[in-house]
Amino acid sequence: MFKLLRFLNKKDWVYVFLVVVFVCLGVFLSLRLPDYMTKVTQLVTTGGSVAEVWRAGLWMLLCAIGDAVCTIFMGYFSSKVAADFSATLRAAVYNKVVSFSMEEISLFSTSSLLTRSTNDITQIAIMITNCMQSLFRAPIMAVWAFIKITGRDYHYLIILVIAVLILVGVILSNFKLVVPKFRLIQKLTDNLNKVTRENLTGVRVVRAYNAEEYQQNKFNIANKDLYDNHLYTGKIMAYLPPSMQFVMSMTSLCIYWVGAGLIQNMTDPSAKIVMYSELVTFMAYAMQIIGAFMMISFTFLMIPRCLVAAGRVNEVLETETKIKDGTNLNIPKGKGKVEFKNVGFTYPDAEEAVLKNVSFTANPGDTVAFIGSTGSGKSTLINLVPRFFDVTEGQILVDGVDVKEYTQKDLRSRIGYISQKATLFKGTLRSNVAYGDYGDEVVSDERVIHALEVAQGKDIITKTDEGIDQAVAQSGTNFSGGQKQRISIARAICKQPEIFIFDDSFSALDYKTDKTLRSELKKETNGATTLIVAQRIGTVRDADLIVVLDEGQVVGEGTHKELLESCDVYQQIARSQLSEEELANA
Numbered sequence: 187m188f189k190l191l192r193f194l195n196k197k198d199w200v201y202v203f204l205v206v207v208f209v210c211l212g213v214f215l216s217l218r219l220p221d222y223m224t225k226v227t228q229l230v231t232t233g234g235s236v237a238e239v240w241r242a243g244l245w246m247l248l249c250a251i252g253d254a255v256c257t258i259f260m261g262y263f264s265s266k267v268a269a270d271f272s273a274t275l276r277a278a279v280y281n282k283v284v285s286f287s288m289e290e291i292s293l294f295s296t297s298s299l300l301t302r303s304t305n306d307i308t309q310i311a312i313m314i315t316n317c318m319q320s321l322f323r324a325p326i327m328a329v330w331a332f333i334k335i336t337g338r339d340y341h342y343l344i345i346l347v348i349a350v351l352i353l354v355g356v357i358l359s360n361f362k363l364v365v366p367k368f369r370l371i372q373k374l375t376d377n378l379n380k381v382t383r384e385n386l387t388g389v390r391v392v393r394a395y396n397a398e399e400y401q402q403n404k405f406n407i408a409n410k411d412l413y414d415n416h417l418y419t420g421k422i423m424a425y426l427p428p429s430m431q432f433v434m435s436m437t438s439l440c441i442y443w444v445g446a447g448l449i450q451n452m453t454d455p456s457a458k459i460v461m462y463s464e465l466v467t468f469m470a471y472a473m474q475i476i477g478a479f480m481m482i483s484f485t486f487l488m489i490p491r492c493l494v495a496a497g498r499v500n501e502v503l504e505t506e507t508k509i510k511d512g513t514n515l516n517i518p519k520g521k522g523k524v525e526f527k528n529v530g531f532t533y534p535d536a537e538e539a540v541l542k543n544v545s546f547t548a549n550p551g552d553t554v555a556f557i558g559s560t561g562s563g564k565s566t567l568i569n570l571v572p573r574f575f576d577v578t579e580g581q582i583l584v585d586g587v588d589v590k591e592y593t594q595k596d597l598r599s600r601i602g603y604i605s606q607k608a609t610l611f612k613g614t615l616r617s618n619v620a621y622g623d624y625g626d627e628v629v630s631d632e633r634v635i636h637a638l639e640v641a642q643g644k645d646i647i648t649k650t651d652e653g654i655d656q657a658v659a660q661s662g663t664n665f666s667g668g669q670k671q672r673i674s675i676a677r678a679i680c681k682q683p684e685i686f687i688f689d690d691s692f693s694a695l696d697y698k699t700d701k702t703l704r705s706e707l708k709k710e711t712n713g714a715t716t717l718i719v720a721q722r723i724g725t726v727r728d729a730d731l732i733v734v735l736d737e738g739q740v741v742g743e744g745t746h747k748e749l750l751e752s753c754d755v756y757q758q759i760a761r762s763q764l765s766e767e768e769l770a771n772a
Contacts, residue, residue: 189500190310193274194267201263201270202318208263209322212256215249217330220470222246257319264318272311279303279502287509288574289534294502297380302502305375306495313485313492320485328478331471341444342468346475349437353479356429360422360483361490367419368491372498374412381408430483434476441469509576512591520585521550522600522684522715524571530579531566539578540566541738546731550684553708553716555726557759558735564719565606567735568687571717572601584685599623602678604691606719608670610662615646616654618662619676629680637680640710642695642703643672667694675703679710686716692725700725723763732756 194202225242283291283299294302335343385392385401392401445465452461524547531541541563548554556564570577573589582589589597610618619637620629634654638647646669650656662670671694678686686707692700704725707716720726727746734742734749734756742753749756 198267198270201267205260205263205318208256208260212253213327215253218249220467264315268311268314272307276307285507289508298376301376302498306499309492309495313488316485320481324478324481328475331474335471345440346472349433352433357483360426363422364419365490367415369494371415372494378408381405430480511593514591523585524548525583528580529577532578546733548715550715551713552730554731555718555729556733557726562735563738565689568717572598600684602681602683603687604674604678606689608674610658612660615656618658619680621677637676640679640706641672641676642699688718690719723760
């Protein structure tokens with residue numbers, strides 16, 4: 187928890203100081219009440235004047251009002267600190283997650299990261315508010331009140347010390363029982379989010395297979411586990427308030443019982459009055475000490491969960507990013523030449539390498555295609571170029587410079603990437619095509635429209651009166667799979683990069699659209715390097731170089747015609763997709 191305090195800014199520390207000031211002032215006013223109470227008691231029992239009684243009572247009222255005002259300001263400033271801190275911490279977690287490579291992201295599930303960014307940080311914010319209002323005030327009040335009653339009758343002190351020891355024991359035993367369960371509750375919350383998210387994202391498949399009952403059972407199991415643990419911690423913590431109240435009541439009873447005995451044994455009337463005044467004063471201070479411990483106990487109900495939440499948030503913040511920016515900041519813009527030199531790659535914790543000794547060169551203006559069976563390493567290979575992962579062996583050069591020497595921003599600014607799964611963002615067609623960092627350049631409407639036309643998306647523009655200002659729903663659910671792929675391709679074209687990377691980005695297109703798009707793309711990307719991953723022979727047959735992969739190794743390189751003559755793997759793929767006539771013509 188203390189590690190996270192570094193996210194408090196200077197303004198927050200000023201607020202913390204103000205909270206401490208109002209806490210001390212409020213405690214001072216609160217502890218003046220027993221003194222005036224004693225004075226009123228003495229005046230009444232000794233026959234003091236009504237004016238003096240009213241004066242002492244008025245001071246009691248002013249102290250009470252002053253304490254209330256201090257409590258209001260204390261609550262206001264503590265809420266400000268909690269709100270600012272949680273906002274800063276949430277931004278820090280978000281920025282950290284955004285900086286993660288695929289390796290770090292795989293360490294945390296999506297549902298877990300969502301829980302850590304929302305629920306866990308909320309728990310910390312609630313704890314900060316309560317700590318500043320209770321844990322600051324309670325110890326000061328308890329110590330100050332204890333000092334005020336030291337030197338009084340030792341019988342009262344013995345009762346108070348015993349009561350405090352019992353309270354500490356109750357709090358610690360409760361703390362020990364609930365901490366492990368709170369740690370489990372946060373993990374079970376992750377699991378419940380995961381099951382819910384899985385059901386919502388896969389709702390079409392669930393309904394198509396009539397699997398609603400199966401998904402409901404999965405949710406019920408996750409929900410029941412979370413319910414059982416919440417119920418257990420609730421039951422344990424439910425014993426704390428009545429236990430505290432019982433100890434408080436028994437302490438009052440014992441103090442009055444002992445005090446009554448002491449007063450009864452006295453013969454001097456004036457001594458009885460003094461003893462009675464002392465009993466009233468001690469009782470008031472004792473109740474403030476017990477009340478301080480009750481405040482601490484109620485805060486302690488939240489401390490276990492807060493500590494677990496803080497540990498989970500800190501785990502994300504302290505995770506080191508494996509992919510670091512290069513130190514070369516002055517790499518001039520090139521033409522997009524890509525070279526693989528004996529590249530090998532192994533996924534973290536994997537036993538075998540996914541890629542082994544891969545070498546090829548893609549010159550500016552060339553189209554290099556990668557084909558192979560499922561799981562041969564095609565997508566992994568091209569994901570190494572923008573450094574989604576770093577190679578474990580060999581080198582990847584862009585314009586003669588190792589990609590590890592680039593800053594990630596500089597490297598990726600040279601690349602137009604179209605992922606295997608077309609991803610759209612909520613907004614408009616314009617915002618999705620003109621997406622990303624264009625520096626100070628404003629992307630014109632003409633450029634957006636031209637990119638869509640090249641990507642064979644003219645029908646998407648004209649289907650509504652809004653044109654490129656038409657709305658795009660979350661994840662692009664108001665577009666078909668082929669439309670989403672064409673918009674994704676238009677996004678890369680609009681960027682006008684040096685290197686185009688197509689990760690199986692034509693699979694949702696019909697053959698005619700695929701052929702037309704590639705023909706237009708060839709004109710548009712003239713001079714740029716194009717890397718294409720595809721499953722269809724028709725998509726790669728016109729490439730300048732086709733690289734055939736099998737089990738992570740290059741088993742063939744050349745043009746379509748050359749590979750049909752020399753590469754067995756390519757021949758098998760071609761026979762499964764092309765007719766005998768097409769093979770003969772090739």
